[in-house]
Amino acid sequence: MPQAPPPAGDDAWLDPRVARSRAVILAAASEHFLHHGYVGTSVDDVAARARVSKRTVYNIFGSKERLFREILDAAFATAERFARQTAALLIDADDLEDALVTAAVRLTRTVMDDRIVRLRRLLIGEAERFPELAREYYRRAPGHVMEVLADTMRLLTERGVLRVDDARLASEHFAFLVMGAPLDRALFTVDDSRPSADELEARATSGVEAFLRAYRDPR
């Protein structure tokens, strides 16, 4: 009756068979969840797609819900990596104003990525069933990015480039000027008429321009 692995750390010893099964199941489940949602994904589907027996899924993950949570954990980690990179980019920049434009483009590209949009749809749609997960995602992904941006705004204000009073508000203004409308639209329109990379970049630029008109320190 093989069940939970011995209670060890993250990189504990793993039978290569288990390691492989874990990986292949997670990949299949991730795909399926992102495309068809939680209820739209059956464990049989996942097992078939991963070319693994259903029993193996249950031996390793215990339940559909735990499998789902593991997938989201991985997504959280990705989001946090992005936030960290963005933070570094902004803090280490020579020309901070320039860095803002770079950040805007990166932010747009990331947030409009198909997988991220699907993840948002998934979590928003399941917010009632998994309130903690949705909230946690908000806190650790968009919320965290907002915090990092706010820190940057304060820095820019100290250096006299910007003049922001409420940094959190300003960073939200920044982000939503840049990607608010296309993101909102993308959430509702699946697989269709997504703005091109060029258009998104143009939007990022106009967004930054509007932001700077509103928040640049006139000296």
Place this chain on the structure above:
Amino acid sequence: MPQAPPPAGDDAWLDPRVARSRAVILAAASEHFLHHGYVGTSVDDVAARARVSKRTVYNIFGSKERLFREILDAAFATAERFARQTAALLIDADDLEDALVTAAVRLTRTVMDDRIVRLRRLLIGEAERFPELAREYYRRAPGHVMEVLADTMRLLTERGVLRVDDARLASEHFAFLVMGAPLDRALFTVDDSRPSADELEARATSGVEAFLRAYRDPR
């Protein structure tokens, strides 16, 4: 075998029993769908809540999907009414700048309303299952409001109050400065820590201020 009513217009003759059943079922279904989503709502639930037999639901609506679509149609109508009112408000205004502030407050209040947020969650979550419905909602509700706003922006520009180049872009900037961040957050956080009416109003005001700094005609 009572089935579809005779193929007549919208306000065709209806047996009062049918009218009552329709209304009470729609109300119950609406509540349940908005709170638990499409798959989270069973026809038995709806029938029980409406104090009506399951058979009646099927006699009148034919299928769960058709029931769902009727409910969304009603929601679309509500959204369009809001858009129309907002349009009138902006077009008939004496002081257009002032009207923008009013519009901002109204927009925030409407979009952050619990039922609307739930409707958005529902449609976004089911965008994969009902792509046309989600797209239609976007077009007829937020999209339409954006168009009306854009018309107003053009008018304001002609009157020399604003200076906008791309009116659609400017109206999106306006809307998302005002309610982008709180809406995004609300989508992920269910029943919790929603900003107060006062806070939302303050946000609307700061949003308009930022917008005017960015877009007011400096003459």
Place this chain on the structure above:
DNA sequence: GCAATAGTACACCCATCGGTGCATTAGTAC
């Protein structure tokens, strides 16, 4: 009061799906 129609209760069908048990096979560590 009467015919027509709507509503009800209830039993039922069938598919799906999360999850389990188990006997058998295959891969792994030493």
Place this chain on the structure above:
DNA sequence: GTACTAATGCACCGATGGGTGTACTATTGC
């Protein structure tokens, strides 16, 4: 090679849920 453990296949359970058929009762229009 041997002892162990993971993986498989498959039958199975129980619950849920969309949808139907039907015999019976309650309303409604006239």
